[in-house]
Amino acid sequence: MKRPGGILVIYKYLDQLTDAMVAMRGRSDFKDNEVFSPTSYHEIEEALDAGPSQVRWFTLAGALTGTLTGFGLGLWVDYDWPQVVGGKLPGLYSVPAYVILGFELTILFGGLMTILGMLVMCRIPNPKQRILDVRFTDDKFGIFVPNVAIDGEQARLLQQFGAEEIRQIESE
Amino acid sequence: MSDEVKWNRTISDVNDGILANLGKPHPSYYLAWGMAIIFVIIGAYNWGQELALGVGITGKTSPVYWGVLITDFVFWVGIGHAGTLISAILFLFRAKWRNTVNRSAEAMTVFAVITAGLFPLIHMGRFWFGAYWIPPLPNTNNLWANYRSPLAWDVFAISTYLTVSLLFWYMGMVPDLASIRDRMKGLRRGIYGVLSFGWRGTAKQWHHYEAGYGFLAALATPLVLSVHSIVSWDFAMSLQPGWHTTIFPPYFVAGAILSGCAMVYTLLVPVRTMFRMEEFIRPEHLEACIKLTLLTSSIVFYAYAIEFFVAWYSGNTYEWAVFEKRAIGGYAFYFWVMVFCNCIFPLIWWSKRMRNNVAVSMFVSVLVNVGMWFERYNIIVSSLVEDFLPGSWGHFQPSLGDIGLSIGSFGWFMFWFLIFCRYFPIVSMSELKLIMPKPLSKKH
Numbered sequence: 107m108k109r110p111g112g113i114l115v116i117y118k119y120l121d122q123l124t125d126a127m128v129a130m131r132g133r134s135d136f137k138d139n140e141v142f143s144p145t146s147y148h149e150i151e152e153a154l155d156a157g158p159s160q161v162r163w164f165t166l167a168g169a170l171t172g173t174l175t176g177f178g179l180g181l182w183v184d185y186d187w188p189q190v191v192g193g194k195l196p197g198l199y200s201v202p203a204y205v206i207l208g209f210e211l212t213i214l215f216g217g218l219m220t221i222l223g224m225l226v227m228c229r230i231p232n233p234k235q236r237i238l239d240v241r242f243t244d245d246k247f248g249i250f251v252p253n254v255a256i257d258g259e260q261a262r263l264l265q266q267f268g269a270e271e272i273r274q275i276e277s278e
Numbered sequence: 279m280s281d282e283v284k285w286n287r288t289i290s291d292v293n294d295g296i297l298a299n300l301g302k303p304h305p306s307y308y309l310a311w312g313m314a315i316i317f318v319i320i321g322a323y324n325w326g327q328e329l330a331l332g333v334g335i336t337g338k339t340s341p342v343y344w345g346v347l348i349t350d351f352v353f354w355v356g357i358g359h360a361g362t363l364i365s366a367i368l369f370l371f372r373a374k375w376r377n378t379v380n381r382s383a384e385a386m387t388v389f390a391v392i393t394a395g396l397f398p399l400i401h402m403g404r405f406w407f408g409a410y411w412i413p414p415l416p417n418t419n420n421l422w423a424n425y426r427s428p429l430a431w432d433v434f435a436i437s438t439y440l441t442v443s444l445l446f447w448y449m450g451m452v453p454d455l456a457s458i459r460d461r462m463k464g465l466r467r468g469i470y471g472v473l474s475f476g477w478r479g480t481a482k483q484w485h486h487y488e489a490g491y492g493f494l495a496a497l498a499t500p501l502v503l504s505v506h507s508i509v510s511w512d513f514a515m516s517l518q519p520g521w522h523t524t525i526f527p528p529y530f531v532a533g534a535i536l537s538g539c540a541m542v543y544t545l546l547v548p549v550r551t552m553f554r555m556e557e558f559i560r561p562e563h564l565e566a567c568i569k570l571t572l573l574t575s576s577i578v579f580y581a582y583a584i585e586f587f588v589a590w591y592s593g594n595t596y597e598w599a600v601f602e603k604r605a606i607g608g609y610a611f612y613f614w615v616m617v618f619c620n621c622i623f624p625l626i627w628w629s630k631r632m633r634n635n636v637a638v639s640m641f642v643s644v645l646v647n648v649g650m651w652f653e654r655y656n657i658i659v660s661s662l663v664e665d666f667l668p669g670s671w672g673h674f675q676p677s678l679g680d681i682g683l684s685i686g687s688f689g690w691f692m693f694w695f696l697i698f699c700r701y702f703p704i705v706s707m708s709e710l711k712l713i714m715p716k717p718l719s720k721k722h
Contacts, residue, residue: 118717118719119717119718119719120716120717120718121718121719122719127481140478140480140481141480141482142478142479142480142481143479143481143484144289144457144479144708144711145289145453145709145711145712146484146485146487146488146708147712147716150481151481151485151488154481154482154485156485158489159485159486159488159490161486161489161490161493162489162493165490169497179414179425180425183422183423183425186420186422187416187420187421187422189424189426200426203425203426204425206434206435206508207425207431207434209504210431210434210435210438210504211434211438212497213438213442213497213498214434214437214441214442216493216497217438217442217445217497218441220493220494220497221490221494223486223490224449224487224490225475227486227490228483228486230452230483231475231476232475232476233471233472233475235476235477235478236478237460238478240460240461241460242460242478243293243453243459243460243477243479244293244457244460245289245290245292245293245711245717268719
């Protein structure tokens with residue numbers, strides 16, 4: 107798939123980035139922009155205003171599947187090979203013992219699905235991702251706006267928040 | 279607490295400072311690695327002996343069927359507790375100091391649980407005949423494992439704990455691996471590129487990442503408390519005097535966290551010096567770790583006292599006989615080492631000056647680990663050695679094979695931990711940046 111060109115604006119400070127994000131919000135001429143930061147500042151999350159992450163549904167689905175599997179395994183084994191304890195008739199399932207299996211598999215499946223959810227939502231693994239600037243994993247903040255020119259109005263707007271650097275990215 | 283930390287560095291110094299470990303290491307690193315390999319060879323030789331000659335090379339004998347190897351198993355699972363406690367529970371409590379120590383504590387957890395997982399297999403001797411019941415599958419007679427047994431629960435608990443701890447550790451490392459990738463060239467860049475899954479650090483990625491991390495922390499929190507509770511049921515669900523007591527789950531969990539925190543300190547102090555991280559792992563962070571160790575030591579002290587009180591107050595002569603034997607009988611040495619190392623020596627940490635004295639705290643942390651090993655030995659051996667048939671009573675001594683296998687486990691653990699210290703970020707860089715002063719422009 108062809109990757110679009112655009113402008114990359116680099117900021118040194120967190121507040122410059124968040125001010126720029128607020129200015130871009132809801133504007134159609136900044137469509138599909140990407141914001142980069144070295145870590146997960148809550149200020150960025152607030153400026154992003156993305157609503158709750160969909161990862162939670164993966165976690166819930168995994169956890170419920172785990173609970174059912176844990177209790178199901180215990181009950182199935184009791185049914186398949188009844189162990190008569192204390193003269194009690196087969197078919198009297200000792201459910202409390204299976205709370206452990208249910209609990210452990212809730213955590214296990216919930217954890218695995220959370221990771222899967224995170225990978226799916228973050229669109230990784232993808233080792234061929236385009237790395238626009240190596241400083242974003244160090245100490246710099248940035249905004250990439252696709253399909254706009256460096257001498258356009260969008261570039262002028264983003265620069266006024268104190269951009270340290272601004273450059274054109276070619277499509278590839 | 280760490281709001282008061284006086285940082286001499288900014289977030290721009292973090293990557294250079296933390297990734298110094300990827301350069302040429304201090305000569306002491308190679309020395310430690312060489313020692314670890316010698317220990318692994320000692321352990322491997324003894325395991326080979328056991329596989330060739332049988333379990334007789336360990337000290338196990340009727341009625342002590344659980345000897346030093348199960349002691350090692352419980353010890354290493356316990357060590358593994360601090361990592362996920364620090365990374366999950368302290369994350370939910372927003373304890374900022376954990377951001378400097380969580381990565382190495384999580385690595386310690388993963389390698390400690392892998393080490394622990396070997397011991398039930400080593401304990402069985404030729405484990406391919408003995409461990410058929412571990413996977414949840416029926417055997418050829420369609421006979422399933424008994425899921426009412428705490429041993430079967432333990433398989434689920436340990437494997438879930440290992441999996442979730444491993445995921446938590448690796449997931450936390452993905453953004454940092456991307457930082458390494460962006461500093462590297464050539465083949466190394468390619469390798470770290472694959473390891474970091476192509477992480478780019480976009481705001482949307484961070485948004486989902488933070489949500490996933492929070493959910494994983496919420497799932498791991500009850501897991502930490504459950505794992506050693508379930509390990510304690512291996513003992514408490516039996517009718518053995520000295521084991522059959524309801525205090526075991528909280529007592530085991532507190533003991534596990536005590537030994538884990540002491541081990542975090544024992545590992546962190548040399549690593550901090552070896553890779554020159556004093557500016558990032560600050561004295562305040564080390565002190566917080568010691569405070570947690572002191573807290574859990576107090577809980578363990580209380581549990582020891584209550585355990586004795588309950589044994590006496592129950593009026594059960596068999597129960598009391600075990601406790602009498604532990605305190606003033608043939609196992610008094612092990613018992614008093616345990617009491618002094620886990621309860622008395624840590625009292626020195628009530629003094630702030632002593633908490634901040636690295637040499638003293640390091641020494642006491644090592645003593646706590648010795649004490650916690652003796653605690654497990656004391657619980658397992660002294661309860662088993664005198665069963666309900668006085669004819670089989672005797673005195674249990676660890677054999678050379680037991681000692682060799684235990685030494686080997688320390689080497690195996692250190693081997694992996696040192697590899698981690700050499701090629702991976704020892705401190706979580708993305709989380710460290712969060713507790714440092716925010717990079718704000720002058721207008722604020």
